[in-house]
Amino acid sequence: MLEKIDELLVEVQNFQSSAKDEIEQFRIRFTGKKGVLNDFYEFLKQVPNDQKKDAGQKINTLKQAVNGKIEELKTSTESSLIVEKEDLSRPAFPLELGSRHPINLVKNKIIDIFKSIGFAVADGPEIEDDWHNFTALNLPEYHPARDMQDTFFIEQNPDVLLRTHTSSVQIRYMENNEPPMRILAPGRVFRNEAVSSRSHCIFHQIEGLYIDENVSFADLKQTIQFFTTELFGKSKIRMRPSYFPFTEPSAEVDVYWGLNSETDYRITKGTGWLEIMGCGMVDPAVLKNVNIDPDKFSGYAFGMGIERIVMLLYQMSDIRMFFENDIRMLEQFKTL
Numbered sequence: 001m002l003e004k005i006d007e008l009l010v011e012v013q014n015f016q017s018s019a020k021d022e023i024e025q026f027r028i029r030f031t032g033k034k035g036v037l038n039d040f041y042e043f044l045k046q047v048p049n050d051q052k053k054d055a056g057q058k059i060n061t062l063k064q065a066v067n068g069k070i071e072e073l074k075t076s077t078e079s080s081l082i083v084e085k086e087d088l089s090r091p092a093f094p095l096e097l098g099s100r101h102p103i104n105l106v107k108n109k110i111i112d113i114f115k116s117i118g119f120a121v122a123d124g125p126e127i128e129d130d131w132h133n134f135t136a137l138n139l140p141e142y143h144p145a146r147d148m149q150d151t152f153f154i155e156q157n158p159d160v161l162l163r164t165h166t167s168s169v170q171i172r173y174m175e176n177n178e179p180p181m182r183i184l185a186p187g188r189v190f191r192n193e194a195v196s197s198r199s200h201c202i203f204h205q206i207e208g209l210y211i212d213e214n215v216s217f218a219d220l221k222q223t224i225q226f227f228t229t230e231l232f233g234k235s236k237i238r239m240r241p242s243y244f245p246f247t248e249p250s251a252e253v254d255v256y257w258g259l260n261s262e263t264d265y266r267i268t269k270g271t272g273w274l275e276i277m278g279c280g281m282v283d284p285a286v287l288k289n290v291n292i293d294p295d296k297f298s299g300y301a302f303g304m305g306i307e308r309i310v311m312l313l314y315q316m317s318d319i320r321m322f323f324e325n326d327i328r329m330l331e332q333f334k335t336l
Contacts, residue, residue, distance in 0.1 A: 008036065015073075018073075027066075037063055101330065105333060106309050109231065110309070115184075120183050124187070125163075126163055127154065133163055136171045150191060162189075166303070174287075180210075186306075188204055189203060200307070208303070211298070213297055216281075216298075238273065242280075247278075247280025248284075250279070253275070257312060276312070287299075
């Protein structure tokens with residue numbers, strides 16, 4: 001038995017490894033329940049009394065050598081891992097920089113254009129009540145927008161809903177501020193519409209409001225002409241008479257897209273014109289609803305869908321692309 005222990009001592013001293021699995025197998029072989037050391041302790045019970053002292057010392061020497069070797073290997077393995085982890089001389093991995101979403105890029109560009117002529121940015125909740133979303137904006141009870149098929153209602157009686165336009169921000173601002181005022185209201189809006197290449201149930205709007213004394217339709221037209229020229233260059237626009245409950249008179253503004261490709265025909269329905277915003281003079285009834293004297297003050301308002309502007313600027317044909325988070329599309333805006 002003593003010769004066997006001497007052989008194992010030599011084996012333990014010569015054992016070297018940096019692999020965790022091999023070190024664990026070494027530990028189990030010697031110190032496990034069915035390991036070599038336990039076998040020696042069982043065999044020690046059968047050794048004559050006059051030889052037990054020498055045999056016991058040998059076994060303890062082997063046990064100490066095994067434990068020492070295990071600690072040595074574990075320490076060297078951990079230190080090598082630490083050195084490898086903290087090696088500052090290794091070349092760094094390049095960090096991939098992200099990009100802004102095209103909707104945010106264009107929204108910020110629009111805000112910058114209007115800020116240059118004195119507009120400030122206002123914000124409001126996406127969950128609105130009936131007063132701020134419909135009633136204060138002069139929408140009658142029978143208006144189609146109040147129908148469940150067009151609006152996402154959260155509660156009814158009283159009505160709580162997802163806002164269908166950012167005009168509700170204008171109402172809140174007029175309730176809490178005195179004229180003159182010149183604000184922009186960007187944000188998400190929600191409508192119960194079928195999702196297609198030209199429409200979506202979630203989209204982004206940016207609306208403007210200017211209230212002061214002696215504001216005319218000519219001021220509105222000049223503001224929109226300035227905006228389209230700044231954003232699109234020498235853009236060709238047209239203003240068509242229209243109807244909105246909260247403005248009178250009202251108009252829709254179209255930008256000429258052109259008919260140079262199949263995409264142009266599909267998006268503009270073969271006309272070459274793409275509607276980008278609605279506008280008009282604020283209805284006196286709306287001013288009365290927010291306690292502003294319509295005999296003293298007048299104003300104009302306008303609103304546009306940001307997705308349509310992005311599609312114009314970047315010649316994109318499908319509005320659904322903005323909500324798919326396809327990295328192949330988003331990476332194209334890294335340098336913008």
